[in-house]
Amino acid sequence: MLLAAVALIPLLFIIGYTIAIGPEQAAALIWRPRMGELLWNTVRLGVGCMAVSAVIGTGAAWLVERSSLPGRRLWHVLLVAPLAIPAFVNSFTWISIVPSATGYSGALLVVTLSYFPLVYLPAAAALRGLDPVLEEAARALGNNRLTTFFRVVVPQLRPAVLGGVLLVGLHLLAEFGALQMLQYPTFTTAIYDQYKSSFNGQAANMIAGVLVLCCLVLLMGELRLRGSARYSRLGPGSARPARKVRLGLATAPVVLAMAALAVLAVGVPLASICYWLITGSSTSFDAASLVSTATSSIALAALAAVATTVATVPVAWLYTRFPGRWATLIERSTYIGSALPGIVVALALVTVAIRGVPALYQTTAMLLVAYAIMFLPRAMVSVRAGLAQAPPLLEEVSRSLGNGRLSTMRRVTLPLIAPGLGSGAALVFLAAVTELTATLLLAPIGTQTLATRFWSLSGSVAYGAAAPYAALMVLISAPATYLLTRQAGKERS
Amino acid sequence: MTSLIVRGLSKSYGSTSVLHGVDLLVPNGSFTAVLGPSGCGKTTLLRLIAGFSDPDTGTIAFGDTVVAGPAQRVPPERRRVGYVPQEGALFPHLTAAANITFGLPRGKRRLRSRVNELLDLVGLDVAVADRYPHQLSGGQQQRIALARALAPEPALVLLDEPFSSLDAALREGTRRGVAQALRASKSTAVLVTHDQDEALSMADQVAVMRDGRLVQSDKPSAVYDHPADADVAQFLGEAVIISAMVSHGWADGALGPLQLSAPCADGPAQLLVRPEQIHLTADVSGAAGEISAEVLEVYYYGHDAAVRAKINGGPVILSRTVGAARPEPGAVVRVSVHGPATVLPGVPAGV
Numbered sequence: 001m002l003l004a005a006v007a008l009i010p011l012l013f014i015i016g017y018t019i020a021i022g023p024e025q026a027a028a029l030i031w032r033p034r035m036g037e038l039l040w041n042t043v044r045l046g047v048g049c050m051a052v053s054a055v056i057g058t059g060a061a062w063l064v065e066r067s068s069l070p071g072r073r074l075w076h077v078l079l080v081a082p083l084a085i086p087a088f089v090n091s092f093t094w095i096s097i098v099p100s101a102t103g104y105s106g107a108l109l110v111v112t113l114s115y116f117p118l119v120y121l122p123a124a125a126a127l128r129g130l131d132p133v134l135e136e137a138a139r140a141l142g143n144n145r146l147t148t149f150f151r152v153v154v155p156q157l158r159p160a161v162l163g164g165v166l167l168v169g170l171h172l173l174a175e176f177g178a179l180q181m182l183q184y185p186t187f188t189t190a191i192y193d194q195y196k197s198s199f200n201g202q203a204a205n206m207i208a209g210v211l212v213l214c215c216l217v218l219l220m221g222e223l224r225l226r227g228s229a230r231y232s233r234l235g236p237g238s239a240r241p242a243r244k245v246r247l248g249l250a251t252a253p254v255v256l257a258m259a260a261l262a263v264l265a266v267g268v269p270l271a272s273i274c275y276w277l278i279t280g281s282s283t284s285f286d287a288a289s290l291v292s293t294a295t296s297s298i299a300l301a302a303l304a305a306v307a308t309t310v311a312t313v314p315v316a317w318l319y320t321r322f323p324g325r326w327a328t329l330i331e332r333s334t335y336i337g338s339a340l341p342g343i344v345v346a347l348a349l350v351t352v353a354i355r356g357v358p359a360l361y362q363t364t365a366m367l368l369v370a371y372a373i374m375f376l377p378r379a380m381v382s383v384r385a386g387l388a389q390a391p392p393l394l395e396e397v398s399r400s401l402g403n404g405r406l407s408t409m410r411r412v413t414l415p416l417i418a419p420g421l422g423s424g425a426a427l428v429f430l431a432a433v434t435e436l437t438a439t440l441l442l443a444p445i446g447t448q449t450l451a452t453r454f455w456s457l458s459g460s461v462a463y464g465a466a467a468p469y470a471a472l473m474v475l476i477s478a479p480a481t482y483l484l485t486r487q488a489g490k491e492r493s
Numbered sequence: 494m495t496s497l498i499v500r501g502l503s504k505s506y507g508s509t510s511v512l513h514g515v516d517l518l519v520p521n522g523s524f525t526a527v528l529g530p531s532g533c534g535k536t537t538l539l540r541l542i543a544g545f546s547d548p549d550t551g552t553i554a555f556g557d558t559v560v561a562g563p564a565q566r567v568p569p570e571r572r573r574v575g576y577v578p579q580e581g582a583l584f585p586h587l588t589a590a591a592n593i594t595f596g597l598p599r600g601k602r603r604l605r606s607r608v609n610e611l612l613d614l615v616g617l618d619v620a621v622a623d624r625y626p627h628q629l630s631g632g633q634q635q636r637i638a639l640a641r642a643l644a645p646e647p648a649l650v651l652l653d654e655p656f657s658s659l660d661a662a663l664r665e666g667t668r669r670g671v672a673q674a675l676r677a678s679k680s681t682a683v684l685v686t687h688d689q690d691e692a693l694s695m696a697d698q699v700a701v702m703r704d705g706r707l708v709q710s711d712k713p714s715a716v717y718d719h720p721a722d723a724d725v726a727q728f729l730g731e732a733v734i735i736s737a738m739v740s741h742g743w744a745d746g747a748l749g750p751l752q753l754s755a756p757c758a759d760g761p762a763q764l765l766v767r768p769e770q771i772h773l774t775a776d777v778s779g780a781a782g783e784i785s786a787e788v789l790e791v792y793y794y795g796h797d798a799a800v801r802a803k804i805n806g807g808p809v810i811l812s813r814t815v816g817a818a819r820p821e822p823g824a825v826v827r828v829s830v831h832g833p834a835t836v837l838p839g840v841p842a843g844v
Contacts, residue, residue: 396569396578398595399544400642403570412584
């Protein structure tokens, strides 16, 4: 309950604030030309990025999973690799070598390259999970390959692709660093600017309100999708791998196109970082600062990982063992809380802390609370999967063999859920270690993380000095990405 | 080892009543099968005995010790019950040996001799001891689950449909292995199943459950030959049920005059004849009093065959014959009944 309440602070804060200032003032703040401009910017970037991501993600997934494309494993890794490069690092790598990559086209390019794997991954997993028996059945019922694709494959892919696309949308609404760097104003950058320039609570909070509304619209779509989509294969045994479609003469152009995508999404960022590392390290390289920021990044992320995972266990327990309306409500509320952009979470926590518990303002504890709110679902998914490994039946068997509750917990439940707890903590750690937005607003004075130090350096066009921080962040994120590809590989076998 | 005494047990979940006043006695060292269709409450009964949930009313006693009753509740870990769930439910993070010794006191868990002894009891090779559950076949998992349940020498062994997840070829062998192990360890055991072959072939006593009530409880041959009613008769196996008129120890109906297995008052009655009692032969003579029938369908199983036939001016009957001696559909055959028929208790239809 407490967890749900904390997770809902940002949402309740925005709603409460809007009610408190009254409808007229809220309307006056919302119906401004500036707001319309921001909305237009946000929507057209969102729609563009979601559409392009859907096409690239699904197409690439089909090529990797269902065609005779050579080197599937390599492509799989390359297509997931962009996730290891935080979007704001990606935009830095582009703008530092292509200064004209700003505005709508620049933003669309960079953000899409950063986020299309969010569609690729679920689409590839869904294609892999599709039982070819269904397609064979459709063929036997008189459909040719094309009609089978549209009548059987596409409907089954739809939940996965739509889910991925909505996730892209949510990430985009929350994206701050990349868009600020590309000088493309959206709601998040506007909130930040308002907050920094004037500490103007009202305007910032109202923009946040509209932003939250956008998030909730996407979230409703996502929740409905999650609720109804049950296309996964049931029954024992594993699906036979599907037969590959032969590309034939199209192989060369397809490989070229995939290579171009990989160069843009992975090659350019890495090359750019290397370039600045080589040319820039001579000008100003502060090893001591790199070590100290890395240390504080890792320490903060580790604390966040432990705190978030521990907080997740009771909720996940409730949800898997005593499913019901309350458990679902609590679980969903943690989910909604975390779908809000980091900037909104930070803003809400700042205001609530200043008014309610000033002692908390600018403390590590508060930053950890923000991380926990934002990254709870990552831990939740893993911990729930872990708990599913420990069905109540095993605990009952243990009880009947003479073990009390505590002994059962120690000998059966904990060993079984430990991998889930571990991977949940790892996911939170990797998300927190490169977190920028909330850290900028909430980090105690004097605390600098890799992300914030990188931000201030690249903001002052010290690209060479910023590069080591970018490289370190990519290096730290790489293991998670590797895990993602390996996990996919395991499902394949 | 102990006897199990269940008295007046009732349980409901919300407004759904699952058990109504179940009484069951399982003598010390005997094997009882609780037989019923799915949803009849048999698994609930087992969970109440194990202590995983509590009855609303009634008592459960192991010998002289009441383990569940008004104001009394012994937690599952102190009941000394060996529980073998469906699909084994082995601990996936432990080897077969560690699973088997899970319920032993800490000092004895390392004893390899006890593991080997139990593996031998359930008919497995010692080589499986170091394998993890996912490296074992379904039948092996089930046997390890039994070994794990038997290791702490429980007062009572409970088996919850332990063979239903096994395929037919494996099921028969595992059943025999389990039955032998239970007899060898002289355990008091309760098996819950919906499979009448399993219940009849393994148990000393079959308790038939229906809609949360215990309908009949007796030796396997007794429930098969003298079922409490037509439903029990049909649940335990294929049954031909016909109306007849009883007088002076003989019943006269569509199958001609039949001897009765037990004396019965004169008057109309319902008779049970098992298909294996009905013989169909080709030697139709047309003599008076001879019962003839036309063969409708033949289901051939190899070792035997089931034949559906319509008696001239009478009901459709089912006969089991040796596979090689089956008639062809459309043939006219002579019907004879071997052995006595059983009069089903209760009011016969049409009276």
